[in-house]
Amino acid sequence: MDYYGSSIGRLIESLSSLPGIGKKSAQRLAFHIAAMPEEQVKAIADSLVEARSNVHFCKHCCTLTDGDICPICQSSKRNHRQIMVVENSRDLAAYEKTGRYDGVYHVLHGAISPMTGVGPNDIKLKELLMRLQDEDGEASADEIIIATNSSVEGESTAMYIVKLVKTLELPIKVTRIATGVPVGGDIENIDEVTLERALKGRTEL
Numbered sequence: 001m002d003y004y005g006s007s008i009g010r011l012i013e014s015l016s017s018l019p020g021i022g023k024k025s026a027q028r029l030a031f032h033i034a035a036m037p038e039e040q041v042k043a044i045a046d047s048l049v050e051a052r053s054n055v056h057f058c059k060h061c062c063t064l065t066d067g068d069i070c071p072i073c074q075s076s077k078r079n080h081r082q083i084m085v086v087e088n089s090r091d092l093a094a095y096e097k098t099g100r101y102d103g104v105y106h107v108l109h110g111a112i113s114p115m116t117g118v119g120p121n122d123i124k125l126k127e128l129l130m131r132l133q134d135e136d137g138e139a140s141a142d143e144i145i146i147a148t149n150s151s152v153e154g155e156s157t158a159m160y161i162v163k164l165v166k167t168l169e170l171p172i173k174v175t176r177i178a179t180g181v182p183v184g185g186d187i188e189n190i191d192e193v194t195l196e197r198a199l200k201g202r203t204e205l
Contacts, residue, residue: 008034060131062124063089063107072096072104079103084145085128085161087111087154090188091147098192101199103145106131111153112160118153120160129164132172139170145202147177149186175202 008030016026033041057063058070061083065071072078072092082103086092092105110123134140146161148154158176165174177198187195 057124058107061105061107062109062127063092063105077102081140081142082145083128083131083141083143084147086147086187087149087157088188091149094188094190094192095147095195095199098196098199100196103143108148108157111148111151111157113153113156123157125161125164128161129168132165132168132170139168139172141172143173143175145175145177145199147187147199173204175204177202 011030011033012023012026015021015029016023018026021029033044051066054066055064056066058065058073059068060073061070063070063072073080079102083106084095084101084103085106085108086095087108087110089107092107095101095105106124106128108123108125108128110118112118112120112123132139132141132144144161144165146158148157162174165172178200
């Protein structure tokens with residue numbers, strides 16, 4: 001039975017399609033939005049459309065940004081020869097909160113998962129390899145820190161990256177974050193102290 005009318009029903013359905021938003025949360029949000037001043041609702045709607053239109057991949061690290069190059073890649077204060085590989089932009093944000101990492105990142109936007117049909121060509125691995133060599137064929141990085149999640153998919157992706165980097169035959173050290181990150185845990189949900197310890201205790205692969 002339709003309790004609220006088609007407009008509210010559609011809004012609830014749209015909100016509940018977002019990750020982490022269940023039916024009850026979607027209902028609360030929908031009722032809140034329906035009671036807001038029209039100008040505020042329009043501002044939210046405009047910001048959503050603007051973000052979707054203007055946000056794209058950074059040309060260097062593939063994180064989400066509204067410029068050609070993200071602020072981290074633009075910064076001269078970062079160590080551009082140390083690249084941390086993460087699964088998504090939320091993981092990047094989690095490591096930035098520690099304030100202990102001064103290198104740059106590479107965002108894969110996923111992990112290899114044959115069970116769900118995600119292969120090496122479906123994530124930003126090709127872009128990573130392109131970053132590791134300059135025009136003269138020399139190494140453009142000294143170290144790659146693999147910080148994928150400690151799930152089956154994350155570990156498989158880490159091992160695949162190791163193999164790819166070794167095929168380049170370049171003097172690039174490949175390390176993996178330490179086991180301070182619990183098995184099966186998502187990096188974005190782990191506290192800053194644990195992430196800092198994992199970064200410091202990384203091991204060479």
